[in-house]
Amino acid sequence: MAQTGPEGQPTDAMLVAAVLRGDRGAFDGLVERYQRPANSLAWRLLGNADDAQEVVQEAFLRAYRSLGRLDVPEHFRAWLMRIVANGALNFRRGRALRRTLRLEPAGEDDENAPQHADPRADSPAEMAAAGELSERIEWALQRLSDRERQALVLFSLEGLAQKEVAAMLGISVEAVKWHVFQARKKLKDLLAEWL
Amino acid sequence: MKPHDDIEFQLSQLLDGQLSVREAQALRRRMEQEPALAEQFRQYQALQGELGALGPAELPVDLAFQRESIQAALERESLMAPERPAWSARLARWSALGAAAAAAVVLVVLGLQWLQGPPAPSAELAGAMVEPAPHANGTLEAGLVVPARARAGELVAAFRPATLAQSAPAGMPSALAGGPDVVGTVVVSVGAPRPTPTNGMGFWLMDLR
Secondary structure, rough: OOOOHHHHHHHOHHHHHHOOOOOHHHHHHHHHHHHHHHHHHHHHHHHHHHHHHHHHHHOOOOOOOOHOOOOOHHHHHHHHHHHHHHHHHHHHHHHHHHOOOOOOOOOOOOOOOOOOOOOOOOOOHHHHHHHOOHHHHHHHHOOOOOHHHHHHHHHHHHHOOOOHHHHHOOOOOHHHHHHHHHHHHHHHHOOOHHH | OOOOHHHHHHHHHHHOOOOOHHHHHHHHHHHHHOOOHHHHHHHHHHHHHHHHHHEOOOOOOOOHHHHHHHHHHHOOOOOOOOOOOOOHHHHHHHHHHHHHHHHHHHHHHHHHHHHHOOOHHHHHHHHHHHHEEEOOOOOOOOEEEEEEEOOOOOEEEEEOOOHHOOOOOOOOOOOOOOOOOEEEEEEOOOOOOOOOOEEEOOOEEOOOO
C-alpha cells in the first residue's frame, strides 16, 4: 500500500485516519488542502465572500465532528464539498427567513435576483479588460439567478448527480435540468465573444 | 417552452448524454443540415469544457487566519482539548456516568409506563444501576444501559430494557422500536437549549443508528 500520495504528500485517507487517531495536526492538513475550493464553492453559491467564509468554517467544524462517520476516507473531498454546499444553501434559506421576519434588511442577493458580488470586478468593461476566460466565467456566473447558479455549480462544476442536486435544492430533477439549461444559455450569450 | 428554447434545451440534454439514441441521432442529423444549430452546440460544448476546467475562484480570503479560526473553534468545543489530569478525567467520567444513569432511569420508567404491561423487573434494573462497573474508556454497561460521549457537552445513553428488547409492541415510538442490540437512545445536553419534548413522552429521543 502506498504510504504517500503524489509528490510525497499524505493522502486524504491517511490524514483522516490520523485525525481519528487524535492527531490534530492532520486535520490542519485537510483544512489547508481544501479550504480554497471550499471557499470557492461557498462563494459561488452565496455570492458573498464574508458569508462564504462563515459557511466554510462551520463546514470544517461539522466535518471534524462527523469524521468518524465518513465511510470512504478517500472520498473526503467530495464529502466535504457536500457539507459546504448544504451549509451554503441552508445559510441562504436562513437569511431569507430572517428577512421574511424582518430581522435583516433585503439585499441585492435576494432569491432569483442577479448577483453583483464578484469581489474582483464590477462591470463588463472591467471583465473585458481582464485577460483570463476563467475570470470572465466567474463574472458571468454572478449574473445568473440563484437557482440557475446553484444548479449549474453543483452539477457542472462539482459534478454532482442531478438527483442529488435536486435533493439539495429541494426541487425536481426536471427543474434541475431546466435551471442548468437556462444557466448555460445565459452564460453562452454573456460569453459568446470568447467561446 | 418556446420552440427556440425547446431545441436549445435538447442541445443541453445532448451535452449531458440524456437524450435517447433515437433523439440524439435526430438532433445530430438536424445539426448537419443547420450550421447555426451546430455552431450553438459547439458553443455549449466549449462552455462546458471551460466550466469543467474552472479551478477555485481567487477570493480575498486570509486562508491562514481562517485555519487559525477553525482551530480556535475546535479548541473551544473541547474537541481537541489536551489530555486532562487523571483526577479531572475521573471526575468527568463519574459525572458522565451519573448523568447517563439518571437518563436511563427516566427512560426505563417511561418505557415501562408505555408498555403498561406486567410488572417490570425493576429490582434487576435498579440493582444494575446502583452498582455500575465503568470501563477504562469511561463507558458503562450497567446491565441494560450503555452511555457514551457523543460530542462536547452531550451524553448519549443507549438503552436496552430487557422487557422491550425481546419484541417491540405495536404502537411503540420508532426511537424505541429498534433492533435487538439498541432499542433507542437519549441525548443529554449539558448547558444546551432545552430539548423539545417529542413522542408525547416529555423527553427528547434520538436514534443514532
